[in-house]
Amino acid sequence: MGRFDDRVVAITGAAAGIGREAALRFAAEGAAVVLVDLPGDGLGETVAMVEAAGGRALGVTGDVTREDQVHAYVQAAVDTFGGLDALINNAGIEGRVGPLTELAVDAFDAVLAVNVRGVWLGMKHAAPAIAARGGGAIVNTASVAGLGGTPGIIAYGASKHAVVGMTKTAAMELAPMRIRVNAVCPSPVETRMMRALEAGMNPDDPEAVHALMAATIPLGRYGESSDVVALMCFLCSAEAEFLTGAAIPIDGGMRAR
Ligand SMILES: NC(=O)c1ccc[n+]([C@@H]2O[C@H](COP(=O)([O-])OP(=O)(O)OC[C@H]3O[C@@H](n4cnc5c(N)ncnc54)[C@H](O)[C@@H]3O)[C@@H](O)[C@H]2O)c1
Incomplete structure (x- = not known):
């Protein structure tokens, strides 16, 4: 089971x-998982990995900033698997690294389109489908950058604070439908995104950035994707049935300072 x-x-x-x-x-x-991402090889690879492990997966190519495509992935869940019980609203981009005085308007808007509009659209279209099943859960991926200042990535920080704010509002609006909404707030995690941010902060020595950042984390290391996913699973599980509207750090103690 x-x-x-x-x-x-x-x-x-x-x-x-x-x-x-x-x-x-x-x-x-x-x-059964409905997997959404932009066009590219990665999505099909994830579907193949899930199926190779004996799981059920449907890949849906889509851009979370586009309302028609968000509606389409929710509809695909209903059409293929009969409904939707949970949404992991996780797609995000880091944007450019640099002083706020040098950031272009287009670059700022691009980050907010994915990280804010995309998360809202996911909730907008998933909530009715989840409500039709009698309730469920939404997990929004915020960041420690949604809980405090992060110099050099003002658009990203703004977007993740917005994710925390939207999570609280959605938790209150959707509670009558028995849909719980929470945010996870990871510290740096060992993925492509951190490699890009490290290179943006110090193109000559990104590994030095990694060491400096890891040193700010009391447990002494970056998170692994599995650390974050363990919390996502808990938040979607029956054990979390009284938990909603929370923005939970998963950060090795980084925000305990
Ligand atoms: N890696 C970290 O250190 C870290 C820390 C805190 C929060 N986060 C958040 O975790 C989430 C996942 O990040 P990750 O580290 O796995 O990064 P990643 O870059 O490896 O994965 C992000 C995925 O989102 C997809 N994506 C981007 N724009 C999209 C769009 N418009 N439509 C659909 N898909 C889109 C990308 O193609 C990519 O596959 C993001 O929201 C990120 O902000 C990451």
């Missing part, structure tokens, strides 16, 4: 990193 037997879980940003790990873990625990 898996925790998510007979459940359908949609996961955005599933072609890589935390989203791929979530796909593998939810499927391993019994869920």
Whole structure:
């Protein structure tokens, strides 16, 4: 018996990193997973990995900033697996690294489109489908950058604070439908995104950035995708049935300072 037997879980940003790990873990625990990402090889690879492990997966190519494509992945969950029980609203981009005085408007807007509009659209279209099943869970991927200042990535920090704010509002609005909404707030995690941020902060020596950042984490290391996914699974499980509206650090103690 898996925790998510007979459940359908949609996961955005599933072609890589935390989203791929979530796909593998939810499927391993019994869920049918609907995996969403931009065009590219990664999404099909994740689907193949889930299926090779004996899981059920549907890949849906889509851009979370586009309302028609968000509606389409929710509809695909209903059409293929009969409904939707949970959404892992995880797709995100880091944007450019640099002083706020040098950031272009287009670059700022691009980050907010994915990280804010995409998360809102996911909730907008998933909530009615989840409500039709009698309730369920939404997990939004925020960041420690949604809980405090992060110099050099103002758009990203703004977007993740917005994810925390939207999570609280959605938790209150959707509670009558028995849909719980929580945010996970990871510290740096060992994925492509951190490699890009490290290179943006110090192109000559990204590994030095890694060492400096790891040193700010009391447990002494970056997170792994599996650390974050363990919390996502808990938040979608029956054990978390009284937990909603929370923004939970998963950060090795980074925000305990
Ligand atoms: N890696 C970290 O250190 C870290 C820390 C805190 C929070 N996060 C958050 O975790 C989430 C996952 O990040 P990750 O580290 O796995 O990064 P990643 O870059 O490996 O994965 C992000 C995925 O989102 C997809 N994506 C981007 N824009 C999209 C769009 N418009 N439509 C659909 N898919 C889109 C990408 O193609 C990619 O597959 C993000 O929201 C990120 O902000 C990451």
